[in-house]
Amino acid sequence: MPNTALIETWFERFPSLRDLSDQHRALLAERVMFPELQGGAVAYREGWECPNYVMCLEGGTRSFKTSSSGRELLLYRVVPGSTCVFTTQCLLAGGKFPAESVAEAPTRFAALPAATFHELMGISPEFRRFVLDDYSTLLSSILSLVDEVAFSSLDKRLAQRLLAEADAEGTVAKTHQQLAADLGSVREVISRQLSEWERAGWIRTARGSLQIVDRRALASYGGPKGA
Amino acid sequence: MPNTALIETWFERFPSLRDLSDQHRALLAERVMFPELQGGAVAYREGWECPNYVMCLEGGTRSFKTSSSGRELLLYRVVPGSTCVFTTQCLLAGGKFPAESVAEAPTRFAALPAATFHELMGISPEFRRFVLDDYSTLLSSILSLVDEVAFSSLDKRLAQRLLAEADAEGTVAKTHQQLAADLGSVREVISRQLSEWERAGWIRTARGSLQIVDRRALASYGGPKGA
DNA sequence: TGGCGTATGTAACTTGGGTCACGTACATCA
DNA sequence: TGATGTACGTGACCCAAGTTACATACGCCA
Numbered sequence: 001m002p003n004t005a006l007i008e009t010w011f012e013r014f015p016s017l018r019d020l021s022d023q024h025r026a027l028l029a030e031r032v033m034f035p036e037l038q039g040g041a042v043a044y045r046e047g048w049e050c051p052n053y054v055m056c057l058e059g060g061t062r063s064f065k066t067s068s069s070g071r072e073l074l075l076y077r078v079v080p081g082s083t084c085v086f087t088t089q090c091l092l093a094g095g096k097f098p099a100e101s102v103a104e105a106p107t108r109f110a111a112l113p114a115a116t117f118h119e120l121m122g123i124s125p126e127f128r129r130f131v132l133d134d135y136s137t138l139l140s141s142i143l144s145l146v147d148e149v150a151f152s153s154l155d156k157r158l159a160q161r162l163l164a165e166a167d168a169e170g171t172v173a174k175t176h177q178q179l180a181a182d183l184g185s186v187r188e189v190i191s192r193q194l195s196e197w198e199r200a201g202w203i204r205t206a207r208g209s210l211q212i213v214d215r216r217a218l219a220s221y222g223g224p225k226g227a
Numbered sequence: 228m229p230n231t232a233l234i235e236t237w238f239e240r241f242p243s244l245r246d247l248s249d250q251h252r253a254l255l256a257e258r259v260m261f262p263e264l265q266g267g268a269v270a271y272r273e274g275w276e277c278p279n280y281v282m283c284l285e286g287g288t289r290s291f292k293t294s295s296s297g298r299e300l301l302l303y304r305v306v307p308g309s310t311c312v313f314t315t316q317c318l319l320a321g322g323k324f325p326a327e328s329v330a331e332a333p334t335r336f337a338a339l340p341a342a343t344f345h346e347l348m349g350i351s352p353e354f355r356r357f358v359l360d361d362y363s364t365l366l367s368s369i370l371s372l373v374d375e376v377a378f379s380s381l382d383k384r385l386a387q388r389l390l391a392e393a394d395a396e397g398t399v400a401k402t403h404q405q406l407a408a409d410l411g412s413v414r415e416v417i418s419r420q421l422s423e424w425e426r427a428g429w430i431r432t433a434r435g436s437l438q439i440v441d442r443r444a445l446a447s448y449g450g451p452k453g454a
Numbered sequence: 455t456g457g458c459g460t461a462t463g464t465a466a467c468t469t470g471g472g473t474c475a476c477g478t479a480c481a482t483c484a
Numbered sequence: 485t486g487a488t489g490t491a492c493g494t495g496a497c498c499c500a501a502g503t504t505a506c507a508t509a510c511g512c513c514a
Contacts, residue, residue, distance in 0.1 A: 067377070067378035071378065073377045075370075075373070089367070092362070092363040093360075093367060095367065128355075132319050133320075135319070136320035139316050139320070139362075139369070140316070140322065142366070142370065143325045143326065146369065146373055147292045149373065149376050150294070150411045151292070151294035151295070151296075151298065151300070151411070
């Protein structure tokens with residue numbers, strides 16, 4: 001069994017899978033596959049079939065919509081320990097993949113064939129709970145996204161995003177282009193706003209990253225409804 | 228049993244419930260309640276608890292988000308024979324109602340207590356399928372909504388909506404105000420666009436409704452990506 | 455038939471943010 | 485140490501759409 005190590009990693013990343021009965025866990029282990037993706041590789045395009053239920057072990061992907069003019073809007077990010085919930089959507093709805101998904105780094109998945117997925121959904125309450133927890137979390141986050149996109153201005157959304165992307169030191173390791181793609185906007189608009197905040201002393205910019213100086217200012221700018 | 232007639236109506240509106248085993252159907256019938264709402268009454272506000280799984284028998288509600296400035300955006304409509312999927316979301320995610328919901332007409336529901344809902348999700352594959360079918364359909368429609376709101380212009384969205392709301396004769400029985408609320412816009416903007424289309428001879432407007440004259444023109448305007 | 459409430463028409467203005475068209479600054483590798 | 489590719493800065497411009505501010509117009513009830 002060359003997969004023993006990977007299976008171990010898998011259960012480490014998804015501890016709730018340990019709640020399954022021995023029998024069901026054995027079924028998982030028997031059927032699972034561990035595909036890989038290069039960084040930058042396309043995982044899914046809109047409209048593709050979804051033959052597997054997909055969980056992320058290493059790396060990560062971003063799922064997004066693309067407009068006719070080429071602008072992108074981030075829907076959500078799949079990181080180690082989380083599932084690619086759009087595959088859940090495909091399998092449950094019996095439809096096609098509803099967006100595009102691209103690996104942001106070299107990525108390793110655990111993939112469960114559709115038949116096994118459905119089988120386990122039927123027989124394992126723990127597996128069901130695991131799947132539905134993730135799935136309902138996604139819907140919540142997409143509903144917030146609707147609200148944001150429909151009613152919030154771009155500068156507020158940008159402020160929030162910087163805070164969300166920042167590490168403990170306040171560094172945001174993204175280019176303006178990437179921020180624009182996350183927000184469904186374009187580079188120039190992001191640059192414009194960032195320069196303004198840099199002049200105000202709220203951030204410091206660098207090539208390929210930026211540094212938040214005044215977290216509080218950004219938070220009160222993007223946070224409560226008001227200005 | 229004063230509810231016999233209602234239970235009969237209920238199963239008529241939701242034929243897939245007949246697929247449940249006799250035992251599980253008996254459980255449904257035993258625990259169900261049939262609350263009513265006046266037209267215009269608030270069913271849920273954002274953040275409310277959801278003690279029931281709710282299915283619509285008569286009437287209907289609209290679920291929408293509201294911006295800080297008071298603009299509304301329709302998320303989806305609950306009609307007879309469909310469930311209020313946000314209650315599913317609440318029950319599965321264990322969270323609060325994620326939007327506001329208002330009865331558009333006098334409305335009758337079938338409501339299943341949360342405990343019964345969870346019990347049946349565990350023991351009845353048919354019930355599970357019924358719930359998850361609806362739920363996954365909702366996610367699909369919300370994802371389309373994201374795409375539309377983020378990337379489509381208001382006039383295209385309006386054209387599509389007119390076509391969607393029109394009856395067989397091409398009559399759309401809504402005020403400009405209501406159309407605006409569906410689309411997350413304001414009345415003046417809708418009126419402006421409608422006048423333009425009236426001048427072009429695509430529609431005829433009246434008080435409280437309008438008539439589509441040239442379906443094809445509207446469809447090609449809003450439909451394919453181009454102009 | 456006059457008035458009141460609701461629905462609509464429309465002009466003028468403002469603004470956010472996307473588009474165009476550059477110029478400049480790093481950074482790496484030959 | 486130049487050349488080339490990638491990231492960033494910036495101004496000018498434009499357009500969709502929201503805001504403001506009224507003017508009607510219809511329809512019903514007293």
